[in-house]
Amino acid sequence: VKRYLALAEGYSADDHYGKTTYGVIRYGADPVVAVLDSTRPGETVEGVPVVGSVAEALPLEPTTALVGVAVAGGRLPPVWREILRDVIEAGLDVEAGMHEFLADDPELSELAARHGVELRDYRRPPADLSVPSGANLEQDAVVVLTVGSDCAVGKKTVVVELDRAARARGLRSVFVPTGQTGIMIAGWGIAVDAVVSDFLAGAGERLVVEGAKRGNLLFVEGQGSIVHPQFSGVTLGLYHGTMPHLLVLCHRAGDVEIEGSPGHAIPPLPELIELYERLALPARPARVAAIALNTGRLDETEAREAVDAVARETGLPTDDPVRFGPDPLLDAVLGRLPSGITRP
Amino acid sequence: VKRYLALAEGYSADDHYGKTTYGVIRYGADPVVAVLDSTRPGETVEGVPVVGSVAEALPLEPTTALVGVAVAGGRLPPVWREILRDVIEAGLDVEAGMHEFLADDPELSELAARHGVELRDYRRPPADLSVPSGANLEQDAVVVLTVGSDCAVGKKTVVVELDRAARARGLRSVFVPTGQTGIMIAGWGIAVDAVVSDFLAGAGERLVVEGAKRGNLLFVEGQGSIVHPQFSGVTLGLYHGTMPHLLVLCHRAGDVEIEGSPGHAIPPLPELIELYERLALPARPARVAAIALNTGRLDETEAREAVDAVARETGLPTDDPVRFGPDPLLDAVLGRLPSGITRP
Numbered sequence: 001v002k003r004y005l006a007l008a009e010g011y012s013a014d015d016h017y018g019k020t021t022y023g024v025i026r027y028g029a030d031p032v033v034a035v036l037d038s039t040r041p042g043e044t045v046e047g048v049p050v051v052g053s054v055a056e057a058l059p060l061e062p063t064t065a066l067v068g069v070a071v072a073g074g075r076l077p078p079v080w081r082e083i084l085r086d087v088i089e090a091g092l093d094v095e096a097g098m099h100e101f102l103a104d105d106p107e108l109s110e111l112a113a114r115h116g117v118e119l120r121d122y123r124r125p126p127a128d129l130s131v132p133s134g135a136n137l138e139q140d141a142v143v144v145l146t147v148g149s150d151c152a153v154g155k156k157t158v159v160v161e162l163d164r165a166a167r168a169r170g171l172r173s174v175f176v177p178t179g180q181t182g183i184m185i186a187g188w189g190i191a192v193d194a195v196v197s198d199f200l201a202g203a204g205e206r207l208v209v210e211g212a213k214r215g216n217l218l219f220v221e222g223q224g225s226i227v228h229p230q231f232s233g234v235t236l237g238l239y240h241g242t243m244p245h246l247l248v249l250c251h252r253a254g255d256v257e258i259e260g261s262p263g264h265a266i267p268p269l270p271e272l273i274e275l276y277e278r279l280a281l282p283a284r285p286a287r288v289a290a291i292a293l294n295t296g297r298l299d300e301t302e303a304r305e306a307v308d309a310v311a312r313e314t315g316l317p318t319d320d321p322v323r324f325g326p327d328p329l330l331d332a333v334l335g336r337l338p339s340g341i342t343r344p
Numbered sequence: 345v346k347r348y349l350a351l352a353e354g355y356s357a358d359d360h361y362g363k364t365t366y367g368v369i370r371y372g373a374d375p376v377v378a379v380l381d382s383t384r385p386g387e388t389v390e391g392v393p394v395v396g397s398v399a400e401a402l403p404l405e406p407t408t409a410l411v412g413v414a415v416a417g418g419r420l421p422p423v424w425r426e427i428l429r430d431v432i433e434a435g436l437d438v439e440a441g442m443h444e445f446l447a448d449d450p451e452l453s454e455l456a457a458r459h460g461v462e463l464r465d466y467r468r469p470p471a472d473l474s475v476p477s478g479a480n481l482e483q484d485a486v487v488v489l490t491v492g493s494d495c496a497v498g499k500k501t502v503v504v505e506l507d508r509a510a511r512a513r514g515l516r517s518v519f520v521p522t523g524q525t526g527i528m529i530a531g532w533g534i535a536v537d538a539v540v541s542d543f544l545a546g547a548g549e550r551l552v553v554e555g556a557k558r559g560n561l562l563f564v565e566g567q568g569s570i571v572h573p574q575f576s577g578v579t580l581g582l583y584h585g586t587m588p589h590l591l592v593l594c595h596r597a598g599d600v601e602i603e604g605s606p607g608h609a610i611p612p613l614p615e616l617i618e619l620y621e622r623l624a625l626p627a628r629p630a631r632v633a634a635i636a637l638n639t640g641r642l643d644e645t646e647a648r649e650a651v652d653a654v655a656r657e658t659g660l661p662t663d664d665p666v667r668f669g670p671d672p673l674l675d676a677v678l679g680r681l682p683s684g685i686t687r688p
Contacts, residue, residue: 099540131574134605196443197544198537200577226580229625230475233544233581240576261478263627275622281573283607 002030005054005062005092007083011069012037012045016152016259020097021045021068023181027160033060035068036083054086066184067096084108093118097180099194122183123191125203132205136243137283139212142344144333145244146222146292147276149251149266150258151231156182158250158292158321159219162333165326171344172215176207178238182221192223193234200234204241217344220244226275229264236279243284245338247276248329252294253306269314290332291318346374349398349406349436351427355413356381356389360496360603364441365389365412367525371504377404379412380427398430410528411440428452437462441524443538466527467535475542476549480587481627483556486688488677489588490566490636491620493595493610494602495575500526502594502636502665503563506677509670515688516559520551522582526565536567536585537578544578548585561688564588570619573608580623587628589682591620592673593660596638597650613658634676635662 004024011018012035025032025046034057035045041052051057065087067080084102087094088111096102101121103109112119144162146155159175160182166173175182177189188210195203204220211218220242224231251269258264266272273288280286293310295303303323311318317332337343348368355362356379369376369390378401379389385396395401409431411424428446431438432455440446446463447453456463488506490499503519504526510517519526521533532554539547555562564586568575595613602608610616617632624630637654639647647667655662661676681687 099542134573137607193540193542195541196537197539197541197578197581198443198575200541201574226623227625229478229584229627230545231542232584233577233579234541235577236570236580237541237577240573263481265626267626278619278622279570281571282609282611283573 002064003060003062004028004030004032005057005065005087006032006035006048006068007065007087008035008037008045008068009079009083010037010039012040012043012050017069019152020066020070020181020184023156024066024068024184027185029185029187033057033062054083054090058090062092064093064095067094067098070097070180085111088112088115088117091115091117093120095120095122095184097122097183097191099123122180123194125190125195126206129195129199129202129206131199131202132241136205136208136241139208141208141212141216141218142246142337142341143208143218143220143242143244144246144248144289145220145239145242146248146250147235147239148222148225148249149227149269149272150225150255151228152259153250153252153255154292154294154322155222155250158248158329159221160185161321161326162248162330163219165330166217166219171217173217173219173344174211174215176211176218176220178207178221178223192238193231197233197237200237201241204238208242222250225258226279227264227266227272228258229261239279240281243281244286245284245341246289246333246336247286248290248292248333249273249276249288250292250294251310252296253298253303253310269310273314273316285338287336287338288316289336290329291316292329293318293320295320295323346408347404347406348372348374348376349401349409349431350376350379350392350412351409351431352379352381352389352412353423353427354381354383356384356387356394361413363496364410364414364525364528367500368410368412368528371529373529373531377401377406398427398434402434406436408437408439411438411442414441414524429455432456432459432461435459435461437464439464439466439528441466441527441535443467466524467538469534469539469547470550473539473543473546473550475546476585480549480552480585483552485552485556485560485562486590486681486685487552487562487564487586487588488590488592488633489564489583489586489630490592490594491579491583492566492569492593493571493613493616494569494599495572496603497594497596497599498636498638498666499566499594502592502673503565504529505665505670506592506674507563509674510561510563515561517561517563517688518555518559520555520562520564522551522565522567536582537575541577541581544581545585548582552586566594569602570623571608571610571616572602573605583623584625587625588630589628589685590633590677590680591630592634592636592677593617593620593632594636594638595654596640597642597647597654613654617658617660629682631680631682632660633680634673635660636673637662637664639664639667
């Protein structure tokens with residue numbers, strides 16, 4: 001069994017840039033025994049101790065280091081090279097989801113070979129991808145995709161929660177991961193943002209076909225946002241490649257602008273819902289079934305008020321599945337299956 | 345100076361799959377002296393003789409072979425390997441825009457080295473791409489992007505024609521190529537469909553920044569279609585990355601379904617126009633300035649009628665710039681610059 005040391009230098013208190021660390025701690029199959037962040041030794045992340053150096057982590061017997069931060073563009077900051085040398089020299093395997101593949105780095109791969117450890121790049125796409133064939137429309141499965149008003153608002157967490165709740169009810173539900181953290185959680189998937197653009201929809205189709213072998217209710221992790229000035233292409237390619245029956249719109253309560261992109265307003269939610277629905281292809285009309293509202297920055301009373309306000313504004317079932325539990329949102333999704341679709 | 349042998353085996357009569365051959369013959373800076381297609385020896389393509397073998401082309405003194413077909417997915421069909429061996433052994437450089445890079449093929453690169461010829465892969469993206477920085481909104485240039493109802497309806501040809509007409513009027517106009525044929529025509533550019541998805545909009549931004557160094561009226565080659573089940577992600581990423589002021593919608597008269605994708609209807613043009621305009625980000629609202637109608641499958645009378653019908657249906661200036669000349673369409677574009685934008 002793997003025991004992870006999550007590398008989160010500088011970001012162990014940040015569940016945005018450190019979202020891989022947080023995701024694997026919360027939802028991964030294998031335990032995280034320590035988080036490395038020399039800026040916060042002695043603190044904890046979701047109950048896991050933060051250590052200041054690799055040496056300090058070793059008594060906790062980690063087997064595998066994971067690169068637990070996601071930086072825009074996904075490239076390896078130079079300071080990280082020293083950390084990676086340290087963990088390799090300590091005999092740990094390394095798992096990462098950066099655009100720069102560790103195994104292609106001459107220095108690190110030579111060092112890994114010398115110390116007998118593996119470098120696993122979860123963002124490396126399958127070599128045989130192509131354009132979609134139309135198989136995405138022929139699977140015997142209900143496809144639910146999360147879409148967002150922005151990046152990092154909870155699109156992965158929401159499908160992980162909905163999938164867990166559905167499996168707890170005995171449904172043949174599957175979490176379909178489309179990014180590096182999701183892949184680390186589930187042990188399979190494709191990081192669609194690392195795929196050659198021409199094969200983006202083909203990657204979405206592949207994920208749905210693969211998911212349908214594992215179950216008949218697919219909760220697909222969405223990416224980016226259709227109104228994100230950097231990542232909208234990934235959002236739309238994944239949407240059209242997975243051909244969802246239903247969408248769950250994820251939004252962080254109170255957000256009015258794309259984070260990190262001043263001047264890029266998020267449209268009012270009813271407009272955003274209409275835009276996502278308009279973008280469905282005629283061969284598979286998709287409807288927004290519910291709103292998953294991320295209320296993590298609000299207190300309990302504010303959170304309830306925000307949920308009610310969005311429900312009124314959109315006329316759709318709205319809830320925060322992390323804060324209040326996923327069952328109401330799952331009920332909303334299952335209650336809105338299009339006619340002609342067999343309930344899973 | 346280069347003298348091209350265009351390799352169009354099986355597709356020399358097809359300006360869709362053979363569009364690279366046709367594009368370079370019509371608009372390229374260097375001459376195409378022969379087209380290779382063993383199924384049609386003795387015929388011509390746009391006045392250029394078709395030869396049945398490489399040996400037959402040699403008296404015409406080609407210096408460079410170009411892979412002149414575009415197959416979906418861009419991979420090299422096995423039958424092509426023999427043709428490529430023949431041209432390399434005949435001492436020709438080879439230029440290609442496939443997803444599989446010729447220079448990465450061990451057999452072909454070894455053969456090329458042995459015969460002292462170069463293999464140039466125009467689809468290989470720059471190594472230093474990243475996400476957009478916002479520089480796309482800060483250039484002192486008017487950006488015009490072609491968008492389409494489908495692939496292969498004329499998005500590249502229309503910007504090439506508009507750019508030519510604008511330069512003939514003394515404007516500092518630039519054709520901005522985003523695909524392999526355009527790059528072969530202009531000698532620069534990025535094949536955006538070969539870029540890692542995360543950097544798609546970043547590639548669009550890079551093209552606009554680079555274009556603005558060359559002039560102040562940028563005609564950007566669009567890709568795919570927002571309603572194309574295979575390529576919509578590329579379309580939207582390029583759109584948001586280039587941040588156009590104006591769009592020119594390209595459509596083939598009479599098309600009602602995405603070619604090669606049965607069941608995927610093209611929406612009525614007024615709906616498609618509205619969808620493209622709705623997808624503009626609030627930081628740079630874009631309007632469809634005109635319709636470029638491809639009437640290549642109609643006779644002259646039918647073409648005039650089709651242009652009139654689309655103009656009535658959409659309320660927008662409509663013309664076929666290839667058939668009737670680009671000036672009316674250029675007038676329409678220049679007449680619809682948003683307020684606040686200096687006429688180039």
